[in-house]
Amino acid sequence: MNFQDFVKLLRSRWVTVGVTLAATVLGAVAVSLLTTPQYQASTRLFVSTAAGSSLADTYQGNRFSQDRVVSYAELLTGETLAQRTIDKLGLNMSASALRANVSASAKPNTVLIDVLVLDESPVRARDVANALSEEFVSLVRELEAPADGSDPDSRVVVEQRASIPQQPVVPKTFRNVVTGLVLGLVLGIGLAVLRDVVDNTVKTKEKLEEITGTGMVGSIPLDRARRNQPAISYEQDNSPIAEAFRKLRTNLQFLAVDNPPRVIVVTSSMPHEGKSTTAINIALALAEAEHSVVLVDGDMRRAMLHKYLDLVGTVGFSTVLSGAAPIAEALQKTRFPGLTVLAAGAIPPNPSELLGSQAARKLLNELRGQFDYVIVDSTPLLAVTDAAILAAGADGVLIMARFGQTKREHLTHAVASLESVGAPLLGAVFTMTPSRGGSSYSYSYSYGYYGEDVGKRPSRTTPPPVEVLARRSTKITSDGGVSASMQPPEGAARPGKRRKREAPE
Ligand SMILES: Nc1ncnc2c1ncn2[C@@H]1O[C@H](COP(=O)(O)OP(=O)(O)OP(=O)(O)O)[C@@H](O)[C@H]1O
Ligand SMILES: [Mg+2]
Structure with missing residues (x-):
């Protein structure tokens, strides 16, 4: 790294x-x-010896004091002195508790000792420091008194008495x-x-392509507005997500140019990876380019398209397959020009069977005849077999991977399940990629709308992404296998410009 x-x-x-x-x-x-705040009071003690008459005596005396200072520092924190101080002040505490709050340090090469006393009360800290120092002076006098009653060799004086500390030293x-x-x-x-x-989710284009064995054909940014309104109004929308879908649309048109896929299944490994939202917006992006598109809800377990697009949910795919209604009656026009929807219909008890039936294939073929593109939303591959069944009969499959959520092993298994039924994988799409420019995984860069009338466009805070697009694609070979081919990178699409309708195959 x-x-x-x-x-x-x-x-x-x-x-x-x-x-x-x-x-x-x-x-x-x-x-x-x-x-609990603690206050610290300090005193300073001075250790002196009886001065000799000669220079040598004075030097010896000074050395004697310096040696004494070290032992005195030990005595200052001792049990005896603590008990004498407690007795003098009438404190209600043990000698060891008091000792814990007393420290004494001798300055090197001096005859000075600093005594520090900590206490919750600033007044008591001062009193203890003073009483302890005075008691120490008496203690030294007693200890150093020669047996013959002459003057002691060493004595201690309190050079600096303690005052009440103003500020606590702890905390x-x-x-x-x-x-x-x-x-x-x-x-x-x-x-x-x-x-x-330890993150085992898919987060890079390289990993996505490595696992799926196909190119990344789109990266759809996270757009909170999609939670309330999954469908993008392309007519007025040049937001990053709309641009991402336009790029995906263009890539789709580049995939397998000799045998362009027209029945496309949108799937993923696990639930909530953005299949339905992406399917709707791929369909809308294709419709924006003046293709006639039918969006089929192939998710008969958790049908959402009719909810996302405010349509009737009870009549649709399953209704036609069961023979309860002709296809023309089940198709619903949407408020978006060029987009027709076949909802899932009433939830059947046997979705997999129904989707794998000859009737389902026939229905999809019929739709292929009527529309330029048939976009089929489906179930998660690892949950049920429905998506694999649909994928096997489609021209191509787009597999979604939710950025930072889809686990690598889940995606691997999902791709394996597609391979096991011989489904032609067209490409992989990242969904809900972080749109913050700083993301390590954002593939976008900014460009301006030179010479455009900005007033006509909705304000934009983030630039539209221009994908570094996958150059590989898969296509069905004459023997029914799947082969990889290289595609030229797409040129930058002109945002907002409607495309000429391409002649259907
Ligand atoms: N690009 C996006 N930006 C923000 N939110 C999104 C985006 N795509 C999908 N979502 C949100 O993620 C949730 C799941 O999306 P969606 O229903 O499309 O996933 P799904 O894979 O079809 O789920 P299921 O497996 O249940 O069918 C929804 O709340 C949707 O609004
Ligand atoms: Mg869905």
Whole structure:
């Protein structure tokens, strides 16, 4: 992974990093708020020896004091002194509890000792520090007193008494927050990298093409507006998603030019990967190019097309197959010019059987005769056999993979199930790709509408994607097999321009 990949990874996993960072910073703030404030009072002790008359004596005395200072620092935090201080102040605490709050440090090469006392109360911190220091002066006097009653060799004076501390020294809120920030960043980045390593979803064009063994013919960006209104109004829409479907349409027209597919099944490995939404918009994009298109709901388990397009759902594919209605009566005109829909009809008890029947093939052939394109929405391949059955009888299959959701092994199995029935795979389509420009997986770049009257176009915040399109396609060979062929890359389509109708085969 180079630096650029790393930056892209962070941008695509910014939620993980952000949440971890927020959690650790909030944790640090909580720790600071929950910590009882502690105040610190300090005194300074000076250790002196009886001065000699000569320079050598003075030097010896000074060395003696410096050596003493180290032992005195130990005594200051000892049990004896703690108990004497408690007794003097009448404190209600144990000697070991007091010791835990006392520290003493001797400055190197000096005869000074700093005594620090921590306490929840600033006044008590001061009192303990002063009392402890005074008791220490007495203790040293007792310890250093020679047996013959002469002056002690060493004595301690309180050089600096404690005062009431104004600010608590604990909690250290700023230090805690900075620690939380650093910890959050390290943890967040670590988690992001880990998630990327264990991520087994399809996220790159290369992986998609490797698994499906076919070219990527489209990459449909995530567009929240599609949740409420799956169908794009191409007449007024030049949004990135509309452009993506126009590119997909153009690619479809490039696929297998000698034997252009006209009955196209749209499927995927698992539910909710955008099959129905994509099928609707492929059909609409083809209709925009003045082709006559029929959209067939081949998903008799979870029929959605009639809901997505506000049509009648009870009459459709299954109705015609059961002989309850002629095809002409089951077809429904939509509000979109050039698009006719055959809904799924009433849900039958045996969808797979019905879809695999001769009647189903005949019906699709009839539709092929009446329309330029027959786009068939279908079920997930790994859930039921319906899609594979439909795919086997189609001119071509488009397999959807939902970006960052479709698992690699699911896609592999889905492709295998298509291969097992000899279905001709036309190409793979990424659905719901992140539309944020910073995504590591976005294949788009921006271009402007030079010389256009911007006022006529809806405002756009993100540029339309121009796919680096798949150049491979599959086609049916004379012996019924599937072969790969190379196709020229598509030239940049002119957004919004309606295409001339191409003569049907
Ligand atoms: N490009 C898109 N941008 C945003 N949302 C989308 C897009 N495509 C599909 N969706 C949403 O994803 C959900 C599933 O879409 P859709 O019904 O098309 O999937 P499906 O594969 O047909 O599902 P099922 O397997 O249940 O038939 C829907 O809520 C739909 O609005
Ligand atoms: Mg569907």
